[in-house]
Amino acid sequence: MKLGIPASRIGGRHPLKGCPACFEEDEGRHGFAYWHVAEQLPSVMVCRKHRRPLQIAWDPVTPVHRRGWLLPKRGLKRDWIEVPVTTDEQMERLLSVATLSVHFAAMEPGTLDPRVLAKTYQLALRGRGLATEKGSLRIAALVRATRSHYRGIEDVPGFEALGSITADWPGLAGALARRRPRPGHPLKHILLLSMLFDTWAEFRETYSEALAATEEPIHSPAIDSHAVQLEAFRQNVIDGDSIRAASAKAGICTTTGVKWATQLGLTFTARTKSFTEAQKRKARRKLLAGSDVDDVATEFSVSRITINRMLGSDPSLQEAWRFARFVATRTQVRKRFQALLATHPNLPVKALRSIRGNGYMWLYRHDRPWLLDHLPALWQPSRLR
DSSP states (O other): OTTOOTTTTSOSOOOOEEOHHHHHHHHHHHSSOOOOGGGGSTTOOEETTTTEEOEEEEOOSOGGGOGGGSSTTSSSOOEEEEOOOOSHHHHHHHHHHHHHHHHHHHSOTTOSOHHHHHHHHHHHHHHTTSBOTTSOBOHHHHHHHHHHHTTTGGGSTTOGGGGGOOTTOOTHHHHHSSSSOOOOOHHHHHHHHHHHOSSHHHHHHHHHHHHHTOOSOOOOHHHHHHHHHHHHHHHHHHTTOOHHHHHHHHTOOHHHHHHHHHHHTOOOOOOOOSSOHHHHHHHHHHHHTTOOHHHHHHHTTOOHHHHHHHHHHOHHHHHHHHHHHHHHHHHHHHHHHHHHHHHSTTOOHHHHHTSTTOOHHHHHHHOHHHHHHHOGGGGOHHHHO
16 A cells, blocks of 8 residues: 555566576576566566566466475476567667666665655656646646657556556656655656666766755654644643643544643543443443444433444443344334235235335345245245246
């Protein structure tokens, strides 16, 4: 979810890949071939060393039987499907993406700040005439540049997201280069980097320029908002407000206010419990009898959540309440169905079922023996055939 994979049209399945020429070299040097980590990155589809398409290892067995995946040329028998690269232009584009991917993956976690990275993209977009000085994207020019740069790559497995860039949608830059960038799959960052920068060094230089242009530290808006609320709540309590009033002024619920007051060490008077032990015992008897949760909450002037918590904290009570509710529902549905049969004694079952609130399906699912006693014709041999 953090990487935006579910909404990225990229998916989370990335099969193992390898280069046949690399496997041969491995066997000559080590006696066996092995998987190369850099070639498993979702954005790497060609071998940088031999300048040839990678092959995807495909086996139709279920994951529990894939214990033979450890080495590419031993273990399970598998089919090899070569990545479709038909032109030199496609090969150059994929080599560029692969090179940037290796550099990108080699960085320490947290090296790139998303806000600075967005400014880096904005600088590059303005430098290529794809954005105005104020940061507005020139969508038509951006779409043309993206399609031209990745022409033919849309058919390569894993790069299908490029095909979703339409004439009225800025594609990669629309989400990653905005002032408050959205989370994006690393592959989308790599694709945008490859289109805007010729080399990794050029990208790092532009990133350093964007970082230097940032006059103040970049903070998360969510963290800043939380700090402001927390300070406002603390000051309100110090000024004499109750926890409820201070919470309302700070824009939080009373439950959160109680937690914050406890964490900050603020003294406050706890609200008197209105749901006494005697009332809890009475409510328990009501629930054991199968009373509705809303009715019990109303009777004792408490919230529905309070009654649900009673049920959730006591499995035996919850089970007894559910059974009592089932018995009450069964009795009600039986009476309604019997009244329907008495009112329409000669009406076919199909016509009975068309009457609103007949209860037939509930009885069929939950009380079939009783339904058999009252509608024996349904289970005649001819009907079953």
